[in-house]
Amino acid sequence: xxxxxxVNAGSxxxxxxxxxxxxxxxxxxxxxxxxxxKMGHAKxxxxxxxxxxxxxxxxxxxxxxxxxxxxxxxxGIVKSYDEITAVGHRVVAGGEFFKDSAVINxxxxxxxxxxxxxxxxxxxxxLIGIKAFRKVLPNAFAVAVFDTSxxxxxxKMNALYSVPYEWYEKYGARKYGAHGTSHRYVAxxxxxxxxxxxxxxxxxxxxxxAGASITAIKGGKSYDxxxxxxxxxxxxxxxxxxxxxxxxxxxxxxxxxxxSQEMISILNHKSGLLGISQLSPDMRDILAAADKGNxxxxxxxxxxxxxxVRYVGAYIxxxxxxxxxxxxxxxxxxxxxxxxxxxxxxxxxxxxxxxEKNKCHGVERDLSTDDAKIKTLLIPTxxxxxxxxxxxxxxxxxxx
Ligand SMILES: Nc1ncnc2c1ncn2[C@@H]1O[C@H](COP(=O)(O)OP(=O)(O)O)[C@@H](O)[C@H]1O
Ligand SMILES: CC(=O)OP(=O)(O)O
Ligand SMILES: [Mg+2]
Numbered sequence: 001x002x003x004x005x006x007v008n009a010g011s012x013x014x015x016x017x018x019x020x021x022x023x024x025x026x027x028x029x030x031x032x033x034x035x036x037x038k039m040g041h042a043k044x045x046x047x048x049x050x051x052x053x054x055x056x057x058x059x060x061x062x063x064x065x066x067x068x069x070x071x072x073x074x075x076g077i078v079k080s081y082d083e084i085t086a087v088g089h090r091v092v093a094g095g096e097f098f099k100d101s102a103v104i105n106x107x108x109x110x111x112x113x114x115x116x117x118x119x120x121x122x123x124x125x126x127l128i129g130i131k132a133f134r135k136v137l138p139n140a141f142a143v144a145v146f147d148t149s150x151x152x153x154x155x156k157m158n159a160l161y162s163v164p165y166e167w168y169e170k171y172g173a174r175k176y177g178a179h180g181t182s183h184r185y186v187a188x189x190x191x192x193x194x195x196x197x198x199x200x201x202x203x204x205x206x207x208x209x210a211g212a213s214i215t216a217i218k219g220g221k222s223y224d225x226x227x228x229x230x231x232x233x234x235x236x237x238x239x240x241x242x243x244x245x246x247x248x249x250x251x252x253x254x255x256x257x258x259x260s261q262e263m264i265s266i267l268n269h270k271s272g273l274l275g276i277s278q279l280s281p282d283m284r285d286i287l288a289a290a291d292k293g294n295x296x297x298x299x300x301x302x303x304x305x306x307x308x309v310r311y312v313g314a315y316i317x318x319x320x321x322x323x324x325x326x327x328x329x330x331x332x333x334x335x336x337x338x339x340x341x342x343x344x345x346x347x348x349x350x351x352x353x354x355x356e357k358n359k360c361h362g363v364e365r366d367l368s369t370d371d372a373k374i375k376t377l378l379i380p381t382x383x384x385x386x387x388x389x390x391x392x393x394x395x396x397x398x399x400x
Contacts (some may be wrong), residue, residue, distance in 0.1 A: 002085040003027065003078065007065075009090060009129050011121040011211065013037060014064040017384040018077065018084070024388060028077045035125075042067065046077045050052040061125035065132040086395070087133050087143040088387035091126045092178055092231065094146030095120035095247035101149065101390040103131060103398065104142040112144065118176065119230060121268060125221055143376060143394055145387045150180025151215075151222040158224040160320075175233075177225035179207045179329075182381040183215040186328045189379045191220075193366060194324060200321045204312050207381065208239040208338075209329030211280065214308065216315035226311050232268055235307035236300075238281035241271035242307055276300035283331045283338065305338065307344045316349055316374075324375035325351065327367075333380050334361040343367075343376055350374055 001020060009017040012035050018028040030052075040058040045051055052075055058064045072078050089104070094360055095115045102108050109130060116123040126144075134142065135228030138298045151159075159175045160168055167173035183205045190205075191198040198220035205215045213227040213234050226234030226242075244267065253263045274281040277300035286304075289297035316322050326345075331338055336358055343353045350373025357367045360378070368375045 001083075003083050004086040004088065004388050005084050006088045006387040007113075007123045007133065008383055008387075009122070011060055011125070014068065014129070015062060015384070016068060018072075019384075019388055021086070023387075024385065025370050028075075029384075030068070030070075030071075032067065034058075035061055035064050040064075040151055042071075042138055042257065044071055044075065044077075046075060046151050048167040050075075052185075061128045062132065064128050069132065069136055081136050082139075084140055086143070087137055087146055087392050088143045088384075088391045089130050089183065090147065090383060090387065092122035092147045093142045094148045094152075094176075095172060095176065096152055098144070098146045099150055099152050101143055101145040101387075101394060103394055104134070104144050104380075108144060118172075119178075120233070139347075141391065141395060141400060143387070143391045145181055147178040147180045148176045150184045151175070151177035151225050154222045154224060161229075161386075173229065175225065175228045177213065177215070177231075178227045179211070179213045179229045180222065180227045180392070181383045181386045182207045182328060183213075183217065183222065183225075185382055185386040186326050187217045187220060187379055188363065189364065190324055190326050193364065193377055193379070194375065196323075201324070202322045203324055203326060204315045204319075204322050205310070205328065206308060206332055206342075207329045208235075208308065208327070208331040211240065212329065212331070214315065216319050218319050224315060226235050230369040232336045232345075234265070234302045235311060236276075238283075239274045241267045241270050241274045241275070241359070247263060255386070260348065273300045273304060276303060283335055287335070287337055301341075305341045305345065308342050312346060313349070314340075322349075322374050323341075324377050326377045328379050328381040333378065336361070351376055374387040 004019045006017050014032040016030055017026050022271045028046035032042045033114045035058045041157050042054045075384050091112055093115045111381050112127055141235055186205050187203050190203055203217040207213050211231055213225055214222040215225040234242050249263055273286055277286055277297045277299055278302050291303050327339055339358055343351050352372040353367040353368045353370045353376050362380050365378045367378055
């Protein structure tokens with residue numbers, strides 16, 4: 001029996017799922033969190049209900065990947081690496097070059113390396129994973145699945161910034177978006193739940209995790225998205241600022257006397273929920289503190305909800321309506337209060353959820369009331385399954 005592994009390197013995490021093929025049963029899955037921090041955390045589920053958990057530092061993504069490879073053998077998840085015949089890697093930035101997932105070879109690796117400047121928090125980490133797996137699985141069918149591919153053909157009117165056009169021509173200055181694999185997956189599931197073909201639907205998918213983005217999907221295609229040139233733009237995130245007036249950045253940079261790289265780092269790592277609350281990047285902490293009357297946490301929560309509502313409203317207007325909005329990713333899948341706050345503020349559009357149906361997490365469910373004009377769906381994302389489907393499609397295309 002052959003196995004396929006999907007590897008999802010985030011900015012500070014490494015997630016994986018190992019699938020038995022062709023059944024697509026998940027035989028092991030896990031997350032390594034807080035990579036690069038003083039203390040990291042690894043959690044792997046495997047076999048029939050077995051769990052492995054460990055607190056230890058992971059200096060960088062290289063250390064995390066090596067740990068994962070060791071654990072696959074040490075925990076007896078595989079007897080030998082040869083059992084894994086295909087591997088898929090999430091890559092955030094594919095630029096305009098990768099319009100679809102790609103079979104990994106030397107040229108593809110070189111190209112991803114070149115594109116790293118578009119996603120410095122993500123692509124270098126993902127390259128480390130690609131190279132490490134290539135070393136131990138030299139014969140596996142390896143595929144890169146890009147976050148940006150789904151957005152690459154969005155209308156130019158939405159992809160471009162109102163800046164000198166030659167910036168786009170010379171430097172690729174445009175909106176690339178991210179989380180495309182997730183938006184694509186939940187859109188497909190939404191169509192199934194609504195019992196309508198994707199091509200006939202207008203959807204707004206809210207991928208709200210630590211990184212977060214909202215996408216307007218028209219006829220199954222990305223029409224507009226909240227992330228921009230990099231995954232820093234859009235709504236308020238755990239530690240990322242989302243949209244900021246660039247002149248404010250230049251102004252504060254001067255005051256602080258720091259480099260532009262340092263400014264970008266502050267906007268990426270010290271902003272968002274963490275920056276406003278001065279407490280935590282984690283929505284669970286923000287909700288608990290706001291509940292106890294912490295004003296900064298309340299402000300962070302209000303801003304977070306407001307930014308989501310702003311984009312959903314804009315996208316309903318841009319698409320001339322919507323059939324459904326979809327909650328997904330860490331906060332969207334798990335936070336009952338955030339889903340309530342967001343949908344309450346969208347009541348004007350005929351978005352209305354049943355509070356009893358909302359009492360759940362991690363399940364596919366239509367949360368709408370019967371009289372809702374626009375449906376509200378909860379759909380747990382599954383980027384890893386999407387990666388496996390892309391691997392199978394590319395295998396077929398290549399006659400393998
Ligand atoms: N029960 C919950 N309530 C609110 N937020 C939650 C809950 N569970 C997880 N989260 C949030 O989900 C985030 C992680 O989401 P995830 O989609 O895994 O992120 P990413 O892939 O961007 O690292 C965490 O920052 C955490 O704040
Ligand atoms: C692009 C991005 O923000 O990814 P993540 O949410 O995994 O950090
Ligand atoms: Mg993610």
